[in-house]
Amino acid sequence: MALEAARAALSGGITVLEIVVSTPGVYEVLRQLELDYPTAILGVGTILDSRDAKDAIKCGVKFLMSPAIVMDIFEDVSDNQALYIPGVMTPTEILSVYNAGAKIVKVYPVSALGGVQYVAALSKPFSHIPMVASQGIKTDMIGEYIGQGASAVVLSDAIFDMAAMRDRDFTAIHHLACHASLLGSEAVKRSLDDGRQISR
Numbered sequence: 260m261a262l263e264a265a266r267a268a269l270s271g272g273i274t275v276l277e278i279v280v281s282t283p284g285v286y287e288v289l290r291q292l293e294l295d296y297p298t299a300i301l302g303v304g305t306i307l308d309s310r311d312a313k314d315a316i317k318c319g320v321k322f323l324m325s326p327a328i329v330m331d332i333f334e335d336v337s338d339n340q341a342l343y344i345p346g347v348m349t350p351t352e353i354l355s356v357y358n359a360g361a362k363i364v365k366v367y368p369v370s371a372l373g374g375v376q377y378v379a380a381l382s383k384p385f386s387h388i389p390m391v392a393s394q395g396i397k398t399d400m401i402g403e404y405i406g407q408g409a410s411a412v413v414l415s416d417a418i419f420d421m422a423a424m425r426d427r428d429f430t431a432i433h434h435l436a437c438h439a440s441l442l443g444s445e446a447v448k449r450s451l452d453d454g455r456q457i458s459r
């Protein structure tokens with residue numbers, strides 16, 4: 260089922276896809292997706308130790324994502340193998356992990372921490388650190404998160420809707436992906452346009 264759901268999302272315009280490591284047959288799914296969608300940026304999420312990170316890298320994934328900071332991954336994974344995106348909650352964690360070498364961080368669980376307002380507050384002192392907003396984000400909030408400083412958003416629950424997954428309704432997942440892709444593109448364009456206007 261994971262393969263069919265992933266195909267529905269990618270064919271709907273999603274270009275960056277994270278598959279959690281606990282997905283049954285995760286590496287077989289990733290290998291097939293790499294063959295079917297060679298331009299997609301595929302990664303593995305909920306990586307909690309360096310062993311899982313190494314297994315994911317063997318599949319050729321482009322990024323690894325964790326809900327927390329796993330220092331062993333920093334030590335074992337080089338930039339040319341895969342981009343490691345650690346999970347952070349606090350300003351101290353953001354700065355510490357950035358100084359340790361992180362290129363981008365995942366603010367998690369963002370909705371429990373304050374949602375858009377929390378990202379807006381963090382982006383003021385840390386505008387130089389790219390942040391991915393993750394957890395509980397609805398599709399109609401993409402623009403607000405991007406507008407307030409998030410570099411990207413994770414839309415797992417919004418695209419892979421629980422009812423659609425339960426019913427194996429891959430057409431619904433495809434439509435949700437199309438809608439999310441359109442809103443994401445519009446949000447990024449607005450953000451870029453706003454940036455150009457500020458720099459004038």
